[in-house]
Amino acid sequence: MAATDSPGSPGALRSPGPKGSAGRPARPVNWAVRAVAGRVSFYFFVALVTVFFALPLTWLVLAPFEAHPTFVAGLSQPTLSNFATIFDDPGVLVSLRNSLILALATMVVVVACAAFAAYALSRVRIAGRDIMLYVLLLFSSVVSGSAAMVPLFLLVFDLHLINSLTGVILVLAGGLLPAAIFILKDFMDSVPTSYEESARVFGASPFQILRDIVSPLVRPGLAVIAVWAIVQVWGNFLIPFILLRSSSLTPGAVEIYSFYTSGGSVNLALISTFSLIYTIPVVVMYLFVQKRYGFRFHGGIKR
């Protein structure tokens, strides 16, 4: 592996003269040693990286199957009973339902709005369109998060949407839309306008064109946006945390937090099992998109 070669031998790029082995008989041996050393250090690097990334995950994978989980990942008494008892907790099913409502509703709003907006932006030439989109994208990655929690809270409060799922859905959708439009516009741009023109010649209405011509062609894009929006909402903690008050509305992301902060000793079986259940949909959806559409969502940027 070349990457572990010493940074020495300066000027090698500048003097690529013939490296005749006649004058330097030690050269082949040197190369072999270097190659072996490179290989060894490469696998050492791989091992380090694997341990670094895998070790924290072991607890998440093992503790739910342990009869009496501790902080140490281990499997001394394997059991599946945690999965049965976890639903005795009153918060679990309710919070899963809330997460599902938030994720699906936000996804519908984002996909619908982004599809129309991206189509319009892709077909209409507006001066400064690309710059506006880029600014909005930067803006959304900043404002939808922590820097705007005060005005978002007051805005939702004044709209009388505090402590309601609707408020959370609207705020999340507003924050996700710029990135969704950005991704979707790329897909729309790749659809040739000649398809739509010929449909128009045959008398199709704009809505029919969108439904019958464009949307089938950009379906991968819509699917990616949908999954991406669900994953973002599913994991979002801050917005529901500040906008929701009653425990009957909190989604799973906030529920997990209340498991370990509401005082008393933490029920490790409950929190680890719920964490695993809460994680699986995200991982499955990610794998689905990657398998089905061949690329990964880069957190909103596809380049």
Place this chain on the structure above:
Amino acid sequence: MVPAMALIGVFLVFPALWTLYLALTNYRLTGLSAAHPSFVGASNYSQAITGGDFAHSLVITLVYVFGSAAIGQCVLGFALAWKFREWRSRFRRVVEALVIVAWIIPSSVVAYLWIAYLQGSIGPLVESGTLDTVLGVHTNWLSQFPLLSLVIFNIWRGTAFSMLLFGAALQSIPPSYLEAAKLAGASGWQQLRDVVLPRTKGYVLTTLLLVSLWTFNDFTPYLLTGGGPSNQTEVLPVYVYQQAFQQGSLGYGAAISVVMLLINLLIALVYIRMLKERR
């Protein structure tokens, strides 16, 4: 197009502008100033500058951003993409999957995962976490080395993005370029400096920008430490939350938000300038 722009306008652009106004008032969560906030001018800002808390949070945030995002995630992400680029092995997908899983797990799950992982034994009743057991030590990482723990945590958490983006960047370099450099006797380091970096500068800067912005606004430290022990991990988002919602000083929280927005803008402008210079 209209519904999208309305949503963006109401829930994205308007809050940002409203912050500017709120920052000039003494708006409070409860009490008299909640019903009738009055205009207090720049006093929120002067409070931020003269009180030491804000400066303290700002320094911590910068350490967090530079240590974990700009340096940690980007360097490790680049190293992974670079070292794995020619590695044909089933194990490569396993390692990459691990890195990506760390990135896509919901943040509250990840937070407790790391609390458990870094747990140190406080007394005979509480066992150590996995890390202490593996290393054979008795360290309560989150209370003894809180900021360092957060930096390491965030490297673990976010390296996937850099790895994926740099992976795509390296694929955009024609293999023949690297072959030629290798034949010319360039070491790995020289190939990086003379062939790879000039051709991937745009990717590198974009990644740096996004990763820095995300980390700067990251609220996850709150889930791990709540800002403690004794303000040692009170990054700006946590500081805003505590001032606005726990102390109830919405006006002051808004002022800090404005400063955060300005710093975000500054970070973005610096990178965009560097991107332009390249062209």
